[in-house]
Structures are given as structure tokens and as C-alpha cells.
Amino acid sequence: MIKMYKTTSENQLKEIKRIEKGCWINVISPSENEIKYLTRKFNIPPEFIMDALDIDERARTEKEDNVSLIILRIPSNGKVDIEKYVTVPLGIIIVPNVIITVSLYPNEIIKDFTKNKVRNFSTSKKSRFVLQILYKTALLYLNYLKEINKRTSIVEKELHQSMRNEELIKLLNIEKCLVYFITSLKSNELMMEKLYTAKILKMYPDDKELLEDVIIENKQAIEMANIHSNILSGMMDAFASVISNNLNIVMKFLTSITIILMIPTLVASIYGMNINLPLQHSPYAFAILMIISLGLSLIGVIIFLKRKIF
Numbered sequence: 001m002i003k004m005y006k007t008t009s010e011n012q013l014k015e016i017k018r019i020e021k022g023c024w025i026n027v028i029s030p031s032e033n034e035i036k037y038l039t040r041k042f043n044i045p046p047e048f049i050m051d052a053l054d055i056d057e058r059a060r061t062e063k064e065d066n067v068s069l070i071i072l073r074i075p076s077n078g079k080v081d082i083e084k085y086v087t088v089p090l091g092i093i094i095v096p097n098v099i100i101t102v103s104l105y106p107n108e109i110i111k112d113f114t115k116n117k118v119r120n121f122s123t124s125k126k127s128r129f130v131l132q133i134l135y136k137t138a139l140l141y142l143n144y145l146k147e148i149n150k151r152t153s154i155v156e157k158e159l160h161q162s163m164r165n166e167e168l169i170k171l172l173n174i175e176k177c178l179v180y181f182i183t184s185l186k187s188n189e190l191m192m193e194k195l196y197t198a199k200i201l202k203m204y205p206d207d208k209e210l211l212e213d214v215i216i217e218n219k220q221a222i223e224m225a226n227i228h229s230n231i232l233s234g235m236m237d238a239f240a241s242v243i244s245n246n247l248n249i250v251m252k253f254l255t256s257i258t259i260i261l262m263i264p265t266l267v268a269s270i271y272g273m274n275i276n277l278p279l280q281h282s283p284y285a286f287a288i289l290m291i292i293s294l295g296l297s298l299i300g301v302i303i304f305l306k307r308k309i310f
Helices: 032-042 046-052 108-114 126-160 166-197 205-270 285-306
Strands: 002-007 013-016 023-028 060-064 067-077 085-095 098-103
Touching: 002 032, 002 108, 023 032, 023 108, 032 046, 032 098, 046 067, 046 085, 046 098, 060 166, 067 108, 067 126, 067 166, 085 126, 085 166, 098 126, 108 126, 126 166, 126 205, 166 205, 205 285
Parallel strands: 023 098
Antiparallel strands: 002 013, 002 023, 060 067, 067 085, 085 098
């Protein structure tokens, strides 16, 4: 799918039908014909578009002739389960007079631009547009990390009263998300530092200040993700021990009950033998045996209580 946009003189983004100078072309999951059209129209190397559609592509920059490629990893929230956070590539291709964004799936960052939610946005200012995308990406990482932290607290409360593995699996999924975030954020950081030193973008002093802000926000996201990951790793180890300890307590209690119940069973088994036994002719034999059984069981309960087994 290919859509074209251009900002008006009132800084309002409008969709256009034809390619114009200073426009923005947004490409989402393009077909083979659309890829061929873009490569022929703007003389773009086909691998630039294909790399942007590769779900495992790392963040990087590349330049060939008058075409520049910037790939960054952006966060994406799973639609089924809140623990299913992932990162996906977003390609930014800069050609003379036009900027092109390529992604495999719709994402929140591009939606903010298409819905006029970004201030001072102009499709004709390509360098500023790229930096605004980077800034929105860093902020989105921070927002998702806050959501992950809230979800972790909820799972932690559930885990306090549980002996199942379900909550631990939820924490494991969250930890995997944090690993993806950290890897992608560090990859983005290297790409941004290259943008800062290389001459891939023509930046004015204000643009350099914005890029410095983006790098700072990205570093903050990396630190926050590392902190959450370390806390979560320690929490999982602690709760795994708690679950194991709770299970041991239950097993110890059930074993103690089995031993107590075994005492009257043992007495009854002995007097069930087909041999001469004491009191077997007494009319009070049953009552005496019951008293003995209860007495021995009571002694066992007292011993276990003193040893704090119950």
C-alpha cells in the first residue's frame, strides 16, 4: 500500500494523489509491483526496500549515489497479549525532493504523523522529519517500558498467592520483551551516533540539538530497560524459590497427615491378624483399641507440633 502526503502552508498534512516535490510517500507492506514502481521511479536499489521489510533487519544507515537509507527498530505492542511486545524495522529512504518510509506493518509512530499529532512537522524538511521520527521512537519505547513495569507489578501481586507456573511464564515473556527492547535500543543508538558524525543528513544547528535530545532519550530508555530487566530477573529467581518452598510446605503437611493416619491403621492391621492377640476375647477390646489408636495419634500430633512441622 502506497500513500502520499504533503504539508500545506498552514502546516496541515493532506493526502495527495500524485507525487510532488517535497512530499512524503508512506509504504506499508508493498506488493512486488509497488516495489518495482518505486525502484524505477526514484532509482532506488531494490535491496533498500527489501531490507526495510526484513523483520530481523538491524538498525543501520547506508548511502548509494543520491539515495540514503536509514533503518531503525521501533517498538510494537502485541494485539493479543500485553506481554507480547516486539520490535520491527522502519525504513526511511531519502531521495532528491522526496522522503519515503517503508514498514511491514502499520505502527503508532507513522499514525501520529498521518493524524497531524506532531508539532512543527513539514514533509519538505526531510532532515527534521527523520529526527522527529527518531524522537517519537525513543518516547514510544519509554511509554511501553512504563506499561511493562505496570504489568509486571500486576503479575507480581498474582504470584504472591499462586503456586502455578502461569505467572512465571508471564514474567518470562515480559523479560523476553525487555531483551528485544535493549537490543533494538542499542542498535538505534549506534545508528544515531553515525548520523551525528557522518554526513548522511544535512542538519542545521537546531537539527543537531534535536538529534542530541533524541540520543539522550534513547540512552534513558536503554537504562530504564536494563533496570527493569535486572529487577525482573531477580524477581523471577526469588518467586521460583517461593513457589518451590510453598510446594515443600504443602508436601510436608500432607506427609505429616499421612503418618498420623497411619498409626490407627497400623493398630487395626495388627488386630486383624488371624492369630492369638491380647484382649481379643474381651468385650471392651474395640473401645480399648480405639483409645490406644487415638492416644498414639495424639502423641504423634504433639511431637509434630513441637517440631513445628504443622
